Amino acid sequence: MAPLTMIEAIRDALVHEMERDERVMVLGLDVGRLGGVFRATHGLLERFGPERVVDMPLAEGAIIGSSLGLALSGLVPVPEIQFLGFTHQAFHQIGPQLARYRFRSRGRYHCQVTIRAPFGGGVRTPEFHPDAIEAQFVQTPGIKVVCPATPADARGLLLSAIRDPDPVLFIEPQRLYRRGREEVPEGDATVPFGRLRIARPGSDLTLIAWSAAVELCLRAAERLEEDGISAAVLDLRTLVPLDVAGLVAEVARTGRAVVVHEAPLSAGFGAEIAATLQEECFYSLDAPVARVAAWDSPYPTGPLEAWYLPTLERVVEAARRTAAR
């Protein structure tokens, strides 16, 4: 296969699964004729027809709630929520319904549903479009939270998500949709959940991230190398399930860790990482686990974004401080 951008890899995964399994269908806002606002579903309507590629009424709660029912009927819906920030208008159908339907029905039912949603900052979108609210879904047991950072992972993880018998929230970094191309394995090459990826090896400290922040950490690691600091970069890939063993093994090796995310600091998933590391490998740590996150203020619009998001400078500074302690 020619090298793909992330959006092409996602589209390729959808086509592959729809070819492989006729139960798979796509539904959402503008996913049909337009092919999605990012063109993730471009060409699908022509290829699979309006019963499997469905433009929905503008109601996020109905997109998710009806996906739950479609799954009960035996189909495999892959709803798209146009932006992760819009899931607030479907949250009551995701956390309390989709995620816990297996539990509530004592195992009688399960919901094979993959919700795709773009998110993340740095592309000057309007309000609510960039909000990084992934940690909210970690607090609703029953759903898996998957956040690829590369084209190859996007395709492989999306195959795993669509085939998973349980609901998956699959969040896509809009900033990286068309940022670069890479070779993407073809066919049924799935990427399993719960196994982190070492995006860059290093020996002095470990930068931990997921989604677009992985790319930021890779740039930070290059800068740190100029200072003679060898920084490893871990891509968690999935927050649920979390690769606790992999995380602990990698951080214990360097003894120093910095977590980076686009969500606000307080009760962000970085807090979970820091707590896990002190529980699991406290005596291997040579420095406190540092966090670089967005501020505890609402996601802003326009030029304020540049001050809000974690920057290269903040990551590098935190890493230097952590390396020096």
Place this chain on the structure above:
Amino acid sequence: MTGYRILDPDGNLLDGARPRLGPEGAVEGLRWMLLSRAFDARATAMHRQGRFGTYSPVRGQEASVVGSSMALDPTVDWIAPSYRELPALVRHGMPLERVFAGYLGRGKAARIPDEVRLLPNQVALATQLQHAVGLAWGLALQRKPGVVMAYCGEGASSEGDFHEACNLAGVKRAPVVFVLINNQWAISTPRSVQSAGELYRRAEGYGFPGVQVDGNDLLAVYEVATEAVERARAGEGPTLIECLTHRQSFHNTTDNPRLYLPEGWLEQAEREDPIRRLEAYLAAQGVWDDGVRAAVEAEIAEQIEGALETALAMPAARPEDLFDDVYADPPERLRRQREELLGRAGD
């Protein structure tokens, strides 16, 4: 405002009315209504003894629940309940002992059997309507037979999900029947606070028919529901049925309606009692009298006590029930939590 009716409150057939439900079917319906009322009494008594979970009685609404569900064929059709539809669930195939098991905290024993086309009770009001629409739409997409009957109350009709579900159902012409049981009260909040308009008329805005029916008239509810199910089965799309009825009891076993019911309201509701009305009608038809009633009630008592006994003998909830149905393939961390709790539970 009474809605469509076939029987007057004293059980007399209205002039020219020709009930679709024959005497035999009506007796079957009455039996379900009596079972429901007996279960209410048993459940409430057990709750007062501290042996039963929080329970929402059906009392007063039996004709709405039973009449609508009798329009369904349990071998192909589905029910998406709220939480006050007990006789519909049992008629549809949910074993009574499993209903008991749920309220007795028996864990897995309360699971809906695999062959019963029933969704779990829903406490997050109106969310189940969205699931019902998706299920109905999905059945139609796969050319599978089956109609989905979704229940909610007039309180739930104020939720955004009610609007979203009706709207999507109309767009997809989904084979779904919305049964809105307007019992006049959402805990202590009266009907007048929920909406300024007539609820059944909302259907017009969604592009499908809405009907208002006397929810205390089993024959009328059955007829309206049967027509709606036939329409759905024929691919003609959804129907909204508003059943006008009364909640003759409390919201649930923790509620005290004396704090808010206006004086005389309950007495008026009891005068329009659906069981009394149907009994009078069937007595006039010559198929019901005190003797038959006594025999049916004895049979029901035996059925309820038998189911209760079976449920009490079912295995109790176990700590692993907390973990076993969260994921097909639980994350390592959840597996460790399970081991931690089970280790402690064994201490």
